[in-house]
Amino acid sequence: MYGWIWRHLPGPMAVRAITALLLIAGVVALLMFVVFPWIEPKLPFNEVTTE
Template identity: 45%
Template sequence: MTEMYGALWRILPGPVWLRIILLLVLIVAAVYALFTWVFPWVDAQLNPINVTVEE
């Protein structure tokens, strides 16, 4: 697992401060993609049952 992070760190260009900014941008983009496309698609595939609590 640490080899993957090391490889990613070596691939990113620039000094350390720029690499940190790029990593943060990549993380934000990945989270945005998950919440925008992946999670809604998975939710539609699972077809959850609508559960309501009645009094």
């Protein structure tokens, strides 16, 4: 899959590397600001009881 993405990015290698880093940053931002906050209340880790 990563090879497919790399082959379809336009430009020379430096432009491809910058574009790949921007894509990675976008995916990380999407996960941190949308997906993880949405799923966090559904996880059972907040229901911890100790005695």
